Amino acid sequence: MAFIHTCFYIPLLLLVLNCTQDGYASNADILRNINAAVITSDGRQNGETNVEASARANRQDMVSGISCPAAEAIFPCMCTSEPGEERINLDLDCSEVENEDQLEQIMASPFPSTNFRSLTIVENANLKVLRAGILGNTTYEEFYIYWSALEEVEAGALSGSHSTATQIVLPSNKITMFPWEELPLFTSLVTLELSDNKITPFPTLASESLQNLGLIFNPLESLPLTAFRATPSLLTISLEKARISNVIPGTFDGLAQLLEVDLSGNQLNELLTGTVQFTSTGRHYLFFQRNNISRVASSAFTGVSSGDGIFLADNKLTVLEEVVWRPLLEDGVQLFLMDNPLICGCDIAWIMLNATFLSLIAEDTMCADGHLLVDLDPTFYQDHCSTALF
Known part of the structure; x- marks a missing residue:
């Protein structure tokens, strides 16, 4: 680049x-x-x-005093500068670095300014380990290392940026080891993105500042009950395709700012009462599509309201129990249920005879026989299904 x-x-x-x-x-x-x-x-x-x-x-x-180092001193890394409202921003790109020794030698060069906005390494097949001290005296607010061969981030590799780093974005590498024990020291960290790596098992997380966590497409296998107990500021949690087979009720409790949970593409069979209980204000989204979910318990989701969305497409749901879904639809929650083998018998009469409820279910929601819910005739349910229960 x-x-x-x-x-x-x-x-x-x-x-x-x-x-x-x-x-x-x-x-x-x-x-x-x-x-x-x-x-x-x-x-x-x-x-x-x-x-x-x-x-x-x-x-x-x-x-x-804020300027890039001489180009020849840091080659093949490249430094660019950009004027901001209150300062000059320096960005360093080391995508062409040949090995760990070369990177360490470059970082040991005299730098007019050691405070950078970002370090970027993209599509690099040479750098396997970010060693402790490899970045010398340089500090960064943002790390972007992706589509590369990085396997390990040693303890101390990013320590110079404990107080400055706001984003650590390292997706699509081969990372198995990361200094999770240092997370509490990154006092300004907002986003930690380590998706599409080889992290297992679920790591120990602790951060007062972290708001966005991405661990998509890692073989985590399980989701501990205490996974987020020490990350109280989380807004979004992305755990798609992480081979997770169950969610213990209470796992997401205590996250007063939480707005979004993504557990799509996992191996979930059912969602129990208390799976996700939101206490935050704002727009909420729950992603559970592409699992094997055949049962959702009543009060599996609480704290959702008008305009919020629950995505359960491509699962194994056959019925939409009124006790489960009526409270959500009454609160204006939108349901996305495409590609479920819904029977669409009298069990959905309570939906078909309520235009407001039907409008909150995505139009592409289809019955097992191929008919869209929106195309079904409400008079059939009026004539053939007892309304005593509705």
Whole structure:
């Protein structure tokens, strides 16, 4: 992956700076242009308030000293810089690195600034282990390593970024080992994405800040009752295709901000009372499609309301028990039930005779005989099914 340097634009001064021969303006160029602006006797630019002058001075201080290292010193890695509202952002791409030793040698080079926004390594077949200390004194807010051959992240490999990392995104590698014990030390971490790796069993998680967890397509095999007890800030949990065969009621309890759970593509046969109990406000989504679910207990899902969605397509449901689904439809929850062998007998009369309920069930929901629910004749249920129970 190749990146090119771009010219800087400073909106405050309406200055478009000339590019250098390397393709980007240096920090010194930026400061010279800033200092060349018309200044009043009290140090303000023409038309500038004291507050604006102070903000400009702070931005000058932040820009000073922030620049990419010499290209030849970090080759085959590449550094790019981008002006932000309050600082210059530096991004490092090491997709072409040849081995661990080369990466470590590059990171030991003199860097004008060691604080980077991101480190990216994509489609690299050479780097197998992120060793402890391999990143030297550099720090990052975001890690992106994917479609590569990475097998292990050693303890201490990312330790320089304990206080800065907000995103660790390492999908589609071959990772079996990750320093889970260090998670509590990443005090700003929001997203941890390790999908499509070889992680097993389910790891021990602990983080006060983590909001988004992705472990899709890992052979986790099981989901412990205590899996999320030490991750109270989670908003989304993605565990698709993780070979999980059951969910113990209470597993998702205590997650006061939880909005989305994805357990699609697993080996679930039934969903028991208390499977997921939301206590957060906001739009909720539950994904259970592509399992083997033939039974859903009453109150399997609580805390859902109007506009929320429950996805149960491609399962083994044959009946839609009123005691299970009526409370959800009364609360305006949308149901997605395509590719289930529904019998569509008098067991669904309570739905067919209620236009509001029927509107909340996805139009592609089909009976085992191939008829869509929306195409069924309500008068049949009116004439042939007793309404005493409805």
